[in-house]
Amino acid sequence: MNKPVYVDNNATTAVAPEVTEAMLPFFTEHWGNPSSMHVFGGGLKKHIDTAREQVAVLLGAEHPNEIIFTSCGSESDNMAIRGVVDAMGGHPHIITTRVEHAAVLGPAHYLEDKGFRLSTLEVDEQGRLDLNQVRELSLTGKTTVASVMWANNETGVIFPVPEIGIIIKGSGGIFHTDAVQVAGKLPISVQDIPIDSLSISGHKLHAPKGIGALYVRRGTKIAPHIMGGHQERGRRAGTENVPYIVGLGKACELAMQRMAADAAKESRLRDRL
Numbered sequence: 369m370n371k372p373v374y375v376d377n378n379a380t381t382a383v384a385p386e387v388t389e390a391m392l393p394f395f396t397e398h399w400g401n402p403s404s405m406h407v408f409g410g411g412l413k414k415h416i417d418t419a420r421e422q423v424a425v426l427l428g429a430e431h432p433n434e435i436i437f438t439s440c441g442s443e444s445d446n447m448a449i450r451g452v453v454d455a456m457g458g459h460p461h462i463i464t465t466r467v468e469h470a471a472v473l474g475p476a477h478y479l480e481d482k483g484f485r486l487s488t489l490e491v492d493e494q495g496r497l498d499l500n501q502v503r504e505l506s507l508t509g510k511t512t513v514a515s516v517m518w519a520n521n522e523t524g525v526i527f528p529v530p531e532i533g534i535i536i537k538g539s540g541g542i543f544h545t546d547a548v549q550v551a552g553k554l555p556i557s558v559q560d561i562p563i564d565s566l567s568i569s570g571h572k573l574h575a576p577k578g579i580g581a582l583y584v585r586r587g588t589k590i591a592p593h594i595m596g597g598h599q600e601r602g603r604r605a606g607t608e609n610v611p612y613i614v615g616l617g618k619a620c621e622l623a624m625q626r627m628a629a630d631a632a633k634e635s636r637l638r639d640r641l
């Protein structure tokens with residue numbers, strides 16, 4: 369039988385050998401709890417800090433503290449929507465698109481069931497958004513919380529996130545983008561685009577499944593959805609998953625180094641196919 373060829377990296381990617389290698393010592397030698405005061409935990413914070421910096425560099429964040437580690441892209445999306453709505457109080461108008469991942473549509477419909485107004489933007493037959501729809505919706509007078517993906521996981525269509533950000537932020541709203549399919553594939557500079565939060569997922573960029581991150585711009589209020597300890601500066605409780613955090617950091621570092629060459633190679637392969 370012919371060897372199968374894997375062409376589904378939008379579903380998941382293989383863990384890079386360099387990532388596995390970076391993670392292994394945190395299973396075998398440095399397995400302590402980063403919150404412990406003794407020698408087994410003490411040194412671990414600096415590895416988490418390094419990973420936070422590596423993620424911040426990939427996203428072009430101004431400060432590593434704007435990065436919150438989560439368990440996956442779905443958690444990042446849920447937190448970005450529900451955490452912001454909780455922190456705002458009141459009943460903001462939620463805006464999203466019909467073609468979002470279920471990790472965005474799930475919390476959006478949950479809030480709709482709770483009585484929030486939800487507007488779902490349509491796309492045309494090419495999968496593209498009409499910016500006029502966004503403009504009209506942002507002018508309804510109510511504060512908006514908008515979540516629009518950067519690139520679609522099925523069609524590959526890239527939405528004009530900077531332009532949407534200008535519209536939403538210009539009307540005083542809060543703007544989240546699901547960049548799970550963009551991180552590691554296209555350059556991102558959150559400092560240069562008007563967004564408040566951005567989700568990524570490790571397993572789409574050669575880190576393992578079960579680790580993600582949420583960028584939250586400094587000053588954006590977000591309520592923790594997992595309450596407990598003071599990890600992640602009180603924004604997401606739970607003992608840090610040190611090996612996976614280290615793995616995500618390494619994957620982001622590799623993506624920075626390889627993004628341009630990978631894109632050129634994959635474009636060539638796509639065109640040949």
Ligand SMILES: Cc1ncc(COP(=O)(O)O)c(C=O)c1O
Nearest residue numbers: 440441442469471521546548569
């Ligand atoms: C666009 C998009 N958002 C969110 C997710 C969810 O990420 P995770 O599998 O890490 O929960 C995916 C994964 O398929 C995705 O493609």
